[in-house]
Amino acid sequence: QVQLQQWGAGLLKPSETLSLTCAVFDGSFSGYYWSWLRQPPGKGLEWIGEINHRGSTNYNPSLKSRVAMSTDTSKNQFSLKLNSVTAADTAVYYCARVFRPTWYFDLWGRGTLVTVSS
């Protein structure tokens, strides 16, 4: 059964860069799009963007200027970088598998709480 395992720094200072990685276990990496989403404490879900195994990306326009995603196909991993973080970026960040073209997320990581505080 395919599993997603994610990790990264959980505490950042304002202006630093958020960095998270998600590994795909026991399943195909190629042929899918892979997404990052986030959920501020007590709030709803926000889609950050997606990437496929070829490195083709699609970002949420609201975050596009600060986001970069990448893949390491040799390790079946994909990563998120979000620069110039502020307290508004405090959230649980999830990695997920995207089923295109109808845009649903059928597999999710367990989430990583990232707190931005001085």
Add this chain to the structure above:
Amino acid sequence: QSVLTQPPSVSAAPGQKVTISCSGSSSNIGNNFVSWYQQLPGTAPTLLIYDNNKRPSGIPDRFSGSKSGTSATLGITGLQTGDEADYYCGTWDSSLSAVVFGGGTKLTVL
């Protein structure tokens, strides 16, 4: 403010039926497929419904989805206390070029 509109909360007794609405526009629900997610307290969301009305394997037929025009509905029958969770609708928005979600609905099984 979420692009898709959901009621903040719904409630019903065990064994009863409940529906959760998700309202959008022609740029999102009206021309794209809708999915629904269940988020139990302290856990990641899980897929409940995709392509408006399809259930992934392992999801009981107590859960159903429908879409009409620019609105979608999640139905849950035979409510159980284990169904207490937050429920989110989601879809692609062609104008925003982004996946958008509703603000979530908290289901309480009284």
